[in-house]
Amino acid sequence: MNNVNDLRSSAGLSCQKSALKTAPADLLEMPPCNFTPQEYKVTTSSLLARSLSQLTLGERLWVTYYKKPVYIHQGHMQWLWDVDGKRYLDLFAGVATVSVGHCHPKVTAAAEQQLRTLVHTTNIYVYPPIHEYCEKLASNLPDPLKVIYLTNSGSEANDLAMCMARLYTRNFDIITFRGSYHGGSPQTMGLTAQQAYKYPVAIGLGCTNTMCPDVFRGPWGGSHCRDSPVQTTRKCNCAQGSCVANEHYIEQLKETFLTSVPSRIAAFFAEPIQGVGGAVQYPKHFLKEAYKLVRERGGLCIADEVQTGFGRTGSHFWGFQGHDVLPDIVTLAKGIGNGFPMGAVVTTREIADTFAQGVHFNTFGGNPLACSIASSVIDTIKEEGLQQNSLEVGTYLMMELAKLRDKYDIIGDVRGKGLQIGVEMVRDKVAVLGSEANDLAMCMARLYTRNFDIITFRYLPSCWILISS
Numbered sequence: 466m467n468n469v470n471d472l473r474s475s476a477g478l479s480c481q482k483s484a485l486k487t488a489p490a491d492l493l494e495m496p497p498c499n500f501t502p503q504e505y506k507v508t509t510s511s512l513l514a515r516s517l518s519q520l521t522l523g524e525r526l527w528v529t530y531y532k533k534p535v536y537i538h539q540g541h542m543q544w545l546w547d548v549d550g551k552r553y554l555d556l557f558a559g560v561a562t563v564s565v566g567h568c569h570p571k572v573t574a575a576a577e578q579q580l581r582t583l584v585h586t587t588n589i590y591v592y593p594p595i596h597e598y599c600e601k602l603a604s605n606l607p608d609p610l611k612v613i614y615l616t617n618s619g620s621e622a623n624d625l626a627m628c629m630a631r632l633y634t635r636n637f638d639i640i641t642f643r644g645s646y647h648g649g650s651p652q653t654m655g656l657t658a659q660q661a662y663k664y665p666v667a668i669g670l671g672c673t674n675t676m677c678p679d680v681f682r683g684p685w686g687g688s689h690c691r692d693s694p695v696q697t698t699r700k701c702n703c704a705q706g707s708c709v710a711n712e713h714y715i716e717q718l719k720e721t722f723l724t725s726v727p728s729r730i731a732a733f734f735a736e737p738i739q740g741v742g743g744a745v746q747y748p749k750h751f752l753k754e755a756y757k758l759v760r761e762r763g764g765l766c767i768a769d770e771v772q773t774g775f776g777r778t779g780s781h782f783w784g785f786q787g788h789d790v791l792p793d794i795v796t797l798a799k800g801i802g803n804g805f806p807m808g809a810v811v812t813t814r815e816i817a818d819t820f821a822q823g824v825h826f827n828t829f830g831g832n833p834l835a836c837s838i839a840s841s842v843i844d845t846i847k848e849e850g851l852q853q854n855s856l857e858v859g860t861y862l863m864m865e866l867a868k869l870r871d872k873y874d875i876i877g878d879v880r881g882k883g884l885q886i887g888v889e890m891v892r893d894k895v896a897v898l899g900s901e902a903n904d905l906a907m908c909m910a911r912l913y914t915r916n917f918d919i920i921t922f923r924y925l926p927s928c929w930i931l932i933s934s
């Protein structure tokens with residue numbers, strides 16, 4: 466098996482129903498749904514033919530994993546309907562973006578109300594929704610993270626955070642994990658450490674990527690490393706209170722400090738759980754120790770909460786809280802607007818003051834419509850107990866998926882927290898988890914070539930999803 470397509474088809478896991486020769490006997494019926502979607506008038510085939518012939522979508526169509534792309538027409542909470550009226554359970558939520566459910570009535574009502582009142586004005590003026598929103602967002606963040614900048618996307622938020630860190634520290638170098646995704650702008654492409662998203666042009670100067678402390682796929686890891694209801698099936702001989710894997714990975718970070726960056730750095734970016742990289746979780750104390758080492762070198766610690774924020778991980782509202790760390794800057798996007806384009810940077814007054822030496826302006830960032838929608842998203846999460854729901858449904862799902870891992874060789878790992886879940890497929894479980902000799906060279910090779918050898922199915926549904934669905 467050589468590539469992603471081989472693995473998918475051999476596992477019978479293609480999402481196209483037509484790929485299944487015979488439907489498995491235990492294929493469940495869709496649960497009932499009393500919502501009736503609108504009928505879509507244009508046929509799938511004519512729409513597809515037009516898109517392909519005119520190439521109106523640029524490359525977008527070509528990145529789809531489907532031979533026959535799914536044409537989505539309507540959404541309602543956890544459900545999606547395609548243009549032919551077929552219903553799907555959405556376990557991806559637009560890549561962790563539809564945080565409280567498709568077209569959630571409360572969010573729709575807030576958007577409608579704001580559309581009738583004031584859609585846009587420059588943020589040179591003041592208007593109530595931006596203040597209401599910033600107050601609400603700040604009240605959900607710990608001190609001293611109280612100064613908010615609003616953007617339109619996660620890439621923009623990370624760009625801004627990079628700039629702030631460099632201005633504040635007067636250093637230039639920024640470190641991220643291999644396998645991370647922090648955006649596709651020219652600056653953030655340097656933070657992003659995945660081959661597929663890189664171009665052969667001068668991008669992201671001053672960015673260095675270090676080893677990701679991946680306790681399943683990496684050279685070190687055991688059965689107690691993760692903050693997850695499901696651990697790896699690797700063996701663990703650590704004494705209570707110590708984690709050998711963590712020590713090794715911290716040594717790797719130190720090695721990066723010694724070899725790849727100057728003695729003073731600007732920042733270290735990390736997601737609390739590496740999202741695009743495959744819901745990768747680090748040893749429990751890694752970030753805490755890494756933050757200390759970064760700060761000793763003058764750097765700021767930046768938590769990219771674009772995927773993990775707003776209660777998705779279940780135990781906390783923010784992913785960094787699960788690592789018991791306090792970042793200097795937090796970046797947000799995706800779930801912040803339940804699908805409405807929005808992002809944010811939150812930092813301390815001290816860092817913000819350095820940034821105030823120039824004028825930062827963003828035409829759309831934090832406009833009245835975006836702020837009203839984002840405000841209703843926070844209200845919905847709180848009023849409907851969606852953080853707790855993430856914990857309960859996510860834990861249930863992971864425990865059930867772990868049973869499949871124990872049963873099928875093709876499933877190497879199940880991991881995650883709340884509704885940020887990864888299920889990693891492997892060609893050969895024994896080869897990955899090793900004879901416990903765990904040949905280090907082989908492990909390193911696997912780590913560096915992970916992009917083409919590995920598929921991780923990611924479950925990131927709306928935090929509204931029910932166990933019954």
Ligand SMILES: Cc1ncc(COP(=O)(O)O)c(C=O)c1O
Pocket residue numbers: 560617618619620621623646647648649736740741769770771772798799
């Ligand atoms: C962790 C993380 N950071 C940043 C980004 C970039 O966000 P955007 O696509 O809104 O620019 C993404 C997007 O997938 C992401 O997953």
